[in-house]
Amino acid sequence: MDRTDTQEQPAPCRATLDGAAAAWLGLLVGLLPACEARFVDLRPESERTGSPSQPSGMSTDGGSTPGDLGEGSDGGTQPSEVRVAIGRFEGRAGHGGSGGVALYRQGSALELRFDADFTVSAVPGPAIFLTSRADMGGSIDAQADIKLGTLSAFNGAQRIAVPAGADMGRRNVFVYCQPFRVEVAKAALMDVTQ
Amino acid sequence: MRRRRPLPSHRLGLLLLVGSLLLLVREKPAQAGPWTRDRGHLFVSLAYSRIAADRLFGADFRIVPLGASYEQHALQAYAELGLVNRFLTMSFESQLFRYNALLNQGATYGLGDLRLGFWSGLVTAPLRLTAAFLIGVPSGDPAPFASGDDEAQLIARSLPTGDGEVDFEPRLSLGYSFGGVRRWPLQHYMVIEAGYWIRTQGRSRNPRGQFVTSDFADAFTYRAELGTKLPFRVLERFWIILRMSGVESFASDIAASFTCATGLGNGVSYNAYGFEIAARIVRGLGANFGLDSALRARCVAAGVNLKAGLTYEF
Incomplete structure (x- = not known):
């Protein structure tokens, strides 16, 4: 069953780890940067409709x-x-x-x-x-x-x-x-x- | 013309038995997996891989044509470091850079997921048996965000760079090397691995853009690999490797989700064959080139995975 968070904005992937697991793995890996991926829009300009909406x-x-x-x-x-x-x-x-x-x-x-x-x-x-x-x-x-x-x-x-x-x-x-x-x-x- | 008399069946059997025993007792050093590294010894690899596909293996394992062209480029690092002779080798595997693209639509790029492993030799002779425990760390982005319009957000969300879950895998790895004798001058190594992939909860975005977590089903993993080296000058620098590997998820077709062709998400399964040539260039420096392709799969791109890399060990 899916569960929904209230958070809507992108967050560092570290936030996906829970409590002690996050701390432990964070210490172990140490060098994990925030890992949000970047998006590049490859659509022709004419197909873009502007800002996000509902x-x-x-x-x-x-x-x-x-x-x-x-x-x-x-x-x-x-x-x-x-x-x-x-x-x-x-x-x-x-x-x-x-x-x-x-x-x-x-x-x-x-x-x-x-x-x-x-x-x-x-x-x-x-x-x-x-x-x-x-x-x-x-x-x-x-x-x-x-x-x-x-x-x-x-x-x-x-x-x-x-x-x-x-x-x-x-x-x-x-x-x-x-x-x-x-x-x-x-x-x-x-x-x-x- | 005089025909040679066939060997009596009992003599033929005896010869085969003696030949097999000779092969068994002649062990040669081989590479990776069950062969743990001695303390202070290191193996590193940096590889580039590419998949391009306009078909995918659907949720019911059937090949579905895409109306889009998907490409994935990845720069992958792998390292093994011996910490305690035989008993502890640590491995590190990470997609340092992953670029997913839907042609003429959009692309995402960033860090992919990483995996840490701890390997311990249980048996070292006459064959190698090693136990491993692997931990998957969700360093990739399971739900990329786009600041553009709704369609841009759909595209971004469809191109994750990670699966968003912490996972674990206990694995057993069996290795054996043989050959290089007069009757069988070819040298071989063989690896058979099996693991149980304990998956937890993945994160993704729902259609409203909110983060959701969903349970991922566990999976069975395996790998069978045969490496062969020819005993000739120059050619002895090359390992010719044939491989079968796979992931068999216990998720139902219906539960397979948040996957599409990226191979990330719940229910991803594949049985793939692979071919690779690994060459030793000088001292510990090596290079490899290979390809993998799935015979049967679910929720992965139906395309050939090409890869090339450099390795170094000391």
């Missing part, structure tokens, strides 16, 4: 984002809210993935909601894509694939805004390790008959 439109249930529609999928729904499609995640390429997901519409706003039973293998760069393709494979198709944002957690209820019109013809949701271009989990959405 994952776009993404929130765990109970949180709030500009695209928030209000109630989570486990709670009650507002009268004008319509559940458009539902699906269940399955792991891909040997990764684990399970749990429900649903697409909601309220007026012109769309939102994808992951159920409380959602869980997926922990990968370093988990992005969420809505696509018309049955398989993403190792490429991102700018026409077919819409990136909705990044996961906010590897399990539990969460929601993410879907740009207007992005759902047209797109009924496959992928959790995708974007840096390495590997599928992690997929849910095929089925339209809900009203």
Whole structure:
């Protein structure tokens, strides 16, 4: 089971050692420098979008984002809210993935909601894509694939805004390790008959 | 044409037995591992290695094509120092510099993890049996940070330089050298090692950028190595080494995590073959060149690991 620290900023790796072990190994090695790795951005200038932000439109249930529609999928729904499609995640390429997901519409706003039973293998760069393709494979198709944002957690209820019109013809949701271009989990959405 | 009569089976068996015994009694000095160093004797090595891959061994051991190109360059130091004759040799292994790159996306670089080892000879004749205890120190960065946009952070996080965990490994190492006799002039050494890698908790960042710790599953490790030296002028300076080595993690496919192609994280497994040529240049100075490639693996890059290095011992 994963445990979360409150610390968000990079820290020297010595902090990863506990108490006596840290002291003992620190003494033994003596010369360990702070070991934060440096990052070099190799993307073309045109692909960079500026400063860091919260994952776009993404929130765990109970949180709030500009695209928030209000109630989570486990709670009650507002009268004008319509559940458009539902699906269940399955792991891909040997990764684990399970749990429900649903697409909601309220007026012109769309939102994808992951159920409380959602869980997926922990990968370093988990992005969420809505696509018309049955398989993403190792490429991102700018026409077919819409990136909705990044996961906010590897399990539990969460929601993410879907740009207007992005759902047209797109009924496959992928959790995708974007840096390495590997599928992690997929849910095929089925339209809900009203 | 007169055919030679085949040897009777009992005579053939006797010859094989005598030959084997001759090989057994003729022990030659060999290198590293189970051969502990005498007090004050030192062996150091500095090696460069490179892996480039556009495929990886996925969480289910199958090869998955990447839509990206991954490269890893590392400068690795290794040293053995004899502290007490036979009973205590200390080893130090560290990635002094590790550079991971996803082409056209991003790269991270910095210090990698290090490993300390304590080796003690249990048996010295007719073969060598040495017990070792290794300690992994997380000097690398398990979750590099990028100050750029969200995508830059995903890229950085995917390219750790360490696994973020303290780990331990008791290991047994068996060594034997033979050959160099009239009937078998080739000289050989053989090493067989097995260990139990006790893994603890690794650190990484969750999608929100917070540090998380997660339990890593233990693993079984092994290495089998055969070195051969030809008894000819100049060529006798070279060891030709064939190797099989591996790590078999007890993590389930589902639990394998925070790994991708970097070979760091929970569930990393591999069975790899290797080929190496080690040459003695002058006195204690040597050089080596080799390659390793995995036959079966999980969560590592599916590419050939090329390495070249310099060694010195006294």
